[in-house]
Amino acid sequence: MVTFTLNGKERSFDGDPDTPLLWVIRDFEKLTGTKYGCGVAQCGACTVHLDGMTRRSCITPISTVDGSEVITIEGIDGPEAKAVQAAWVAIDVPQCGYCQSGQIMSAVALLQVTPKPNDADIDGAMAGNLCRCATYHRIRQAIHNAADAMEG
Amino acid sequence: MTLQQISTTRRAFLAGSGLVIGLALTPRLSAFAATKGVQAGGEDALTALNAFVKIGADDTVTVLSKHIEFGQGPFTGLATLVAEELDADWSQMRAVHSPADDKVYANLAFGLQGTGGSTSIGNSYEQLRKAGATARAMLVAAAAEEWGVPVGEITVEKGRIKHAASGKESGFGALTVKAATQTPPENPKLKDPSQFVLIGQELPKLDTIGKTNGTAIFTLDIATDDMLIAVVAHPDHFGASVKSFDDSEARKVKGVIDVKQVPQGVAVYADNTFAALKGRDSLKIEWDLSKAETRSSKALEADYAKNFAEKGLEATNNGDVQAAFSKDGVQTLEAELVFPFLAHAPMEPLDAVFMKAADGSLDIYTGAQFPGMDLATAAKIVGLDPSKVRVNTQLTGGSFGRKAQFGSPYMQEAAAVYAATDRTRPVKHMWTREDDIRGGYYRPMYAHKMRGAIDAEGRITAWDQVIVGQSIMGKADLDETSVEGASNLPYVIPNLRVTSHNVELAVPPLWWRSVGHTHTGFAVETFVDELLQKVGKDPVEGRLALLTNEPRHMGTLKKVAEMADWGSTVPDGRSRGVAVVRSFGTYVAQIVEISAGDDGAPRVHKVWCAVDCGVAINPNVIKAQMEGGIGYGLGAVLFDAVTLGEGGKIVQSNFHDYRSLRINEMPAVDVAIIASTEKPTGVGEPGVPPIGPAVANAWRRLTGSPVRRLPIVNVVTS
Numbered sequence: 021m022v023t024f025t026l027n028g029k030e031r032s033f034d035g036d037p038d039t040p041l042l043w044v045i046r047d048f049e050k051l052t053g054t055k056y057g058c059g060v061a062q063c064g065a066c067t068v069h070l071d072g073m074t075r076r077s078c079i080t081p082i083s084t085v086d087g088s089e090v091i092t093i094e095g096i097d098g099p100e101a102k103a104v105q106a107a108w109v110a111i112d113v114p115q116c117g118y119c120q121s122g123q124i125m126s127a128v129a130l131l132q133v134t135p136k137p138n139d140a141d142i143d144g145a146m147a148g149n150l151c152r153c154a155t156y157h158r159i160r161q162a163i164h165n166a167a168d169a170m171e172g
Numbered sequence: 173m174t175l176q177q178i179s180t181t182r183r184a185f186l187a188g189s190g191l192v193i194g195l196a197l198t199p200r201l202s203a204f205a206a207t208k209g210v211q212a213g214g215e216d217a218l219t220a221l222n223a224f225v226k227i228g229a230d231d232t233v234t235v236l237s238k239h240i241e242f243g244q245g246p247f248t249g250l251a252t253l254v255a256e257e258l259d260a261d262w263s264q265m266r267a268v269h270s271p272a273d274d275k276v277y278a279n280l281a282f283g284l285q286g287t288g289g290s291t292s293i294g295n296s297y298e299q300l301r302k303a304g305a306t307a308r309a310m311l312v313a314a315a316a317e318e319w320g321v322p323v324g325e326i327t328v329e330k331g332r333i334k335h336a337a338s339g340k341e342s343g344f345g346a347l348t349v350k351a352a353t354q355t356p357p358e359n360p361k362l363k364d365p366s367q368f369v370l371i372g373q374e375l376p377k378l379d380t381i382g383k384t385n386g387t388a389i390f391t392l393d394i395a396t397d398d399m400l401i402a403v404v405a406h407p408d409h410f411g412a413s414v415k416s417f418d419d420s421e422a423r424k425v426k427g428v429i430d431v432k433q434v435p436q437g438v439a440v441y442a443d444n445t446f447a448a449l450k451g452r453d454s455l456k457i458e459w460d461l462s463k464a465e466t467r468s469s470k471a472l473e474a475d476y477a478k479n480f481a482e483k484g485l486e487a488t489n490n491g492d493v494q495a496a497f498s499k500d501g502v503q504t505l506e507a508e509l510v511f512p513f514l515a516h517a518p519m520e521p522l523d524a525v526f527m528k529a530a531d532g533s534l535d536i537y538t539g540a541q542f543p544g545m546d547l548a549t550a551a552k553i554v555g556l557d558p559s560k561v562r563v564n565t566q567l568t569g570g571s572f573g574r575k576a577q578f579g580s581p582y583m584q585e586a587a588a589v590y591a592a593t594d595r596t597r598p599v600k601h602m603w604t605r606e607d608d609i610r611g612g613y614y615r616p617m618y619a620h621k622m623r624g625a626i627d628a629e630g631r632i633t634a635w636d637q638v639i640v641g642q643s644i645m646g647k648a649d650l651d652e653t654s655v656e657g658a659s660n661l662p663y664v665i666p667n668l669r670v671t672s673h674n675v676e677l678a679v680p681p682l683w684w685r686s687v688g689h690t691h692t693g694f695a696v697e698t699f700v701d702e703l704l705q706k707v708g709k710d711p712v713e714g715r716l717a718l719l720t721n722e723p724r725h726m727g728t729l730k731k732v733a734e735m736a737d738w739g740s741t742v743p744d745g746r747s748r749g750v751a752v753v754r755s756f757g758t759y760v761a762q763i764v765e766i767s768a769g770d771d772g773a774p775r776v777h778k779v780w781c782a783v784d785c786g787v788a789i790n791p792n793v794i795k796a797q798m799e800g801g802i803g804y805g806l807g808a809v810l811f812d813a814v815t816l817g818e819g820g821k822i823v824q825s826n827f828h829d830y831r832s833l834r835i836n837e838m839p840a841v842d843v844a845i846i847a848s849t850e851k852p853t854g855v856g857e858p859g860v861p862p863i864g865p866a867v868a869n870a871w872r873r874l875t876g877s878p879v880r881r882l883p884i885v886n887v888v889t890s
């Protein structure tokens with residue numbers, strides 16, 4: 021039996037301990053904002069915050085999550101999350117939208133650590149998040165805008 | 173306009189529109205028992221004024237989109253067309269997918285319902301405006317009746333219906349039931365473009381908020397407690413089939429419910445996704461390769477090249493190519509190009525959900541690009557009358573052509589998987605990324621042979637191009653999609669011949685974002701660039717001199733040259749390249765600035781892009797499609813190929829060896845839209861074709877090496 025918190029609520033899981041966190045979140049908790057894109061830590065669509073750090077939930081066995089705090093797109097909150105989501109909306113970053121939960125989780129984590137990121141910081145934090153619609157240009161702009169908004 | 177400026181104007185829209193961002197961003201903390209799919213055609217409580225417009229008691233206007241929203245913006249674009257003629261306020265607009273219906277919701281460019289060929293806006297431009305104008309007329313007639321005033325005295329503005337003399341005023345919602353009983357006018361008068369209030373504005377997209385807070389529902393998200401998750405084990409060779417299999421280990425996996433053979437492979441059904449995947453991994457399958465493609469990509473290339481010497485299917489033959497090449501003093505240039513198979517790799521792999529309703533009818537939820545065809549295909553396989561099947565198109569994580577398949581082969585598999593169950597439980601069938609990369613329906617492999625003649629005076633006098641590859645349309649004779657962009661070469665060259673050869677492979681082909689232009693654009697634009705270099709002409713000036721019959725090519729080329737300050741000094745170690753391609757009626761010119769990256773491959777720093785797509789419905793969406801097309805095309809030309817190894821075995825399997833462009837590889841992009849009053853044309857695909865040749869041209873000028881084979885990275889770093 022694994023216990024953890026998901027978006028602030030106590031949860032437990034007693035299925036196959038190898039089950040990736042991604043499928044626990046999606047199939048068992050029915051929180052579907054976190055997406056499957058590759059299953060092998062190559063695309064970032066499944067990005068969540070695990071104890072405050074970004075984590076690819078598709079390769080994270082639930083057994084390793086025992087006692088941890090998991091935050092998904094449905095549960096993010098705080099000034100960075102608000103600024104990032106507002107910046108995303110303001111310039112219409114999403115196209116198909118499928119990658120965007122993961123993008124936002126990575127962007128929020130970036131701003132939590134680096135409130136005023138430069139382009140290299142953005143590359144470093146975001147290079148693991150693929151967007152097949154290639155919304156990268158706007159993702160970069162939106163992160164800068166969110167940082168500016170938080171400052172001002 | 174910079175993004176910063178856009179965001180300022182758009183903030184004004186958002187502020188004035190009553191969109192409550194704070195509310196929409198409220199975190200959803202509790203787990204749901206189930207995630208329902210979105211019903212096609214909108215909620216039952218709405219009142220339909222025609223096939224495309226429904227109005228709610230709360231004044232919301234829901235546009236039924238006959239086109240699938242997978243990122244190119246039809247929800248926003250079609251709603252804009254309706255709102256314009258309805259004189260609605262943007263904040264009251266909503267969009268939802270229409271039901272599947274090949275007549276009512278036909279793409280007027282195809283004759284059946286479908287999205288593709290960058291036609292969504294073009295074919296809907298009059299139809300959806302007419303739907304808006306018709307609904308407006310019915311609301312006005314209802315108001316006139318209700319208030320006992322003449323129709324001619326009623327005005328509509330920003331969603332308010334008014335009669336000035338009496339001071340009467342109403343929203344749409346209060347009048348919609350009465351409006352639905354009015355006779356719709358046959359030919360409502362449409363606005364002149366000079367009267368447009370919403371068309372041409374950077375209106376906020378309707379689907380952005382749900383895609384920013386995790387609430388947008390995609391097919392893969394649909395879940396009920398009793399749902400079965402099904403995955404299918406597929407062969408490693410195209411054309412292979414199941415000889416025998418052993419499922420004893422698979423059935424031992426906790427959560428696996430059943431295993432069945434289907435025509436496409438072996439299906440594993442489980443209570444949850446991980447169990448299904450684990451079960452699939454535990455299958456032992458022997459495949460029958462007797463009908464499989466067993467040639468490697470290398471062998472195919474050699475077989476393709478044999479066609480160059482044979483007589484091909486004639487696409488264009490102007491002047492006398494033979495004679496032009498044999499003139500005295502003629503110099504010739506030759507090039508052979510090879511293009512690999514490309515997977516579309518949409519971010520959401522293919523998926524579909526099947527749910528039986530209480531009355532025995534069937535709801536299917538999927539990213540249906542050809543909904544009528546998917547419906548007919550599924551109905552046949554599950555053995556239901558088509559009237560008992562509903563296809564509910566969902567928001568979809570990209571397609572790039574992948575979901576537009578004649579005969580719906582994906583739906584054949586998904587429906588077969590559902591049909592093999594006892595149908596008491598809902599079934600979600602999903603492909604993994606591996607299924608997607610290895611699943612075929614690729615942009616076919618092509619080989620081109622180019623020959624150009626330059627006469628003694630330095631004029632390009634002849635162009636001879638042979639194209640070898642699969643016919644996407646499955647034709648034995650000339651397939652336009654193999655030669656488009658070459659057969660109608662925009663450059664004035666007196667002797668022009670373009671021929672093609674169709675080859676047969678067991679690898680299923682499909683259109684890939686911009687179809688034939690993915691390879692003809694590259695071949696034409698790199699070859700003309702080399703010819704111009706050989707005769708000492710500037711790439712922009714030289715092109716302009718050959719584009720005398722093509723004012724819109726010239727317009728975008730001149731614009732992009734101006735944006736990039738073409739001819740100005742380029743920093744050391746950098747080089748620039750240009751390309752201009754017309755595809756799907758839209759003209760796009762791009763200039764790139766590149767250098768050699770640390771890995772020896774091209775690094776693209778900046779792209780300037782000028783686009784002429786007629787009337788610009790939403791400039792922000794057009795720019796986004798150019799940016800996206802550039803990034804998508806760039807990733808493919810730099811990194812991507814699906815290859816068949818020894819014995820025809822598919823080599824690649826996931827994003828580690830089928831690379832996507834990443835944010836650190838995305839150039840800065842500057843887009844300008846040419847002002848135009850021409851009918852609008854599409855933007856989903858036309859951003860793609862110029863990027864590859866522009867990069868290759870810059871690379872050739874930087875290094876002296878022409879790019880003859882894609883992807884570029886394989887050549888320069890191997």
Ligand code: FES
Nearest residue numbers: 057058059064078
């Ligand atoms: S699904 Fe986890 S990184 Fe792609």
Ligand code: FES
Nearest residue numbers: 116117151152153
């Ligand atoms: S928005 Fe489509 S994959 Fe990123």
